[in-house]
Amino acid sequence: xxxxxxxxxxxxxxxxxxxxxxxxxxxxxxxxxxxxxxxxxxxxxxxxxxxxxxxxxxxxxxxxxxxxxxxxxxxxxxxxxxxxxxxxxxxxxxxxxxxxxxxxxxxxxxxxxxxxxxxxxxxxxxxxxxxxxxxxxxxxxxxxxxxxxxxxxxxxxxxxxxxxxxxxxxxxxxxxxxxxxxxxxxxxxxxxxxxxxxxxxxxxxxxxxxxxxxxxxxxxxxxxxxxxxxxxxxxxxxxxxxxxxxxxxxxxxxxxxxxxxxxxxxxxxxxxxxxxxxxxxxxxxxxxxxxxxxxxxxxxxxxxxxxxxxxxxxxxxxxxxxxx
Numbered sequence: 141x142x143x144x145x146x147x148x149x150x151x152x153x154x155x156x157x158x159x160x161x162x163x164x165x166x167x168x169x170x171x172x173x174x175x176x177x178x179x180x181x182x183x184x185x186x187x188x189x190x191x192x193x194x195x196x197x198x199x200x201x202x203x204x205x206x207x208x209x210x211x212x213x214x215x216x217x218x219x220x221x222x223x224x225x226x227x228x229x230x231x232x233x234x235x236x237x238x239x240x241x242x243x244x245x246x247x248x249x250x251x252x253x254x255x256x257x258x259x260x261x262x263x264x265x266x267x268x269x270x271x272x273x274x275x276x277x278x279x280x281x282x283x284x285x286x287x288x289x290x291x292x293x294x295x296x297x298x299x300x301x302x303x304x305x306x307x308x309x310x311x312x313x314x315x316x317x318x319x320x321x322x323x324x325x326x327x328x329x330x331x332x333x334x335x336x337x338x339x340x341x342x343x344x345x346x347x348x349x350x351x352x353x354x355x356x357x358x359x360x361x362x363x364x365x366x367x368x369x370x371x372x373x374x375x376x377x378x379x380x381x382x383x384x385x386x387x388x389x390x391x392x393x394x395x396x397x398x399x400x401x402x403x404x405x406x407x408x409x410x411x412x413x414x415x416x417x418x419x420x421x422x423x424x425x426x427x428x429x430x431x432x433x434x435x436x437x438x439x440x441x442x443x444x445x446x447x448x449x450x451x452x453x454x455x456x457x458x459x460x461x462x463x464x
Contacts, residue, residue, distance in 0.1 A: 143333060145330070153278030157274075159200075163201055174204070174205060174257060175193055176263050177265075179222070185271070186266050190209075197277060208229075208256050209222040210232050210251055232247055244356035245357065245360060246354045253451045259345060260283055260343060261343065261349060264276065269386040275385075278382050280292075291344035292379070293339060293379045316336060318399065331366075342361075348372070352367040353448060354447065356447065358397075365377070366406075397428075
């Protein structure tokens with residue numbers, strides 16, 4: 141395997157710490173930049189994310205032009221808090237309401253394309269406990285400084301919580317190492333150079349995002365990398381070391397459900413690419429078992445297999461962005 145990409149297209153966020161230069165490059169290229177935060181019950185972290193991004197990357201350095209929150213139906217105070225701190229907040233269900241309603245992170249990301257105005261869109265998860273504006277400018281940097289990078293992906297150390305006040309300095313990324321890296325090694329060994337393909341922080345040009353489909357659930361990050369790679373090649377992708385990311389950790393059962401959704405998406409993708417021939421329809425249900433009153437009871441998790449088409453195919457999008 142040729143590792144030239146790993147050497148040429150891997151950056152550290154400190155490579156882009158000169159924010160004045162990034163702003164000048166943005167203005168020179170006449171670009172606008174949107175930040176999207178997909179949310180579902182993020183009242184504990186959303187305020188800090190908005191405050192830091194607005195203060196550092198809108199007020200101090202005008203790198204971002206808007207901060208948009210797309211919410212999946214939070215039952216806590218996420219929406220209220222986000223609005224109070226100045227983000228533009230939308231419920232996913234209110235966007236393109238004539239379409240079948242779906243819930244999932246991928247749905248929020250896809251609908252953000254209709255709402256946001258930017259030529260570049262930055263997607264950040266809303267549960268980052270150690271949020272810092274490097275999470276945004278580190279991803280934006282390669283898109284402004286280079287001419288060939290069209291999509292940038294975060295990687296980092298992921299400390300894993302082992303108790304109320306204890307954190308192990310290395311860990312996390314378990315689904316990547318148990319599911320995605322083995323699959324990439326089998327079918328796309330060149331993509332194993334993408335160190336954290338499931339990271340929830342990435343940025344790219346609208347012209348890229350609008351031309352690829354979005355699975356509505358957990359598989360969106362996997363499909364995004366595969367689709368961008370197959371359509372434009374590996375060289376348009378960069379990865380940026382953000383050093384450390386702290387967020388809430390999920391239990392093994394939750395990770396199993398995530399792995400199920402990702403595996404389903406991956407199999408669908410490589411079948412469409414003609415790389416495998418699946419003789420039997422795969423199901424959308426994962427069966428797990430819980431011990432209830434000394435009996436093992438099945439717990440069925442069902443995913444929506446729906447995938448949103450490239451949004452450039454949606455008439456309302458074409459009309460809004462004046463695409464003939």
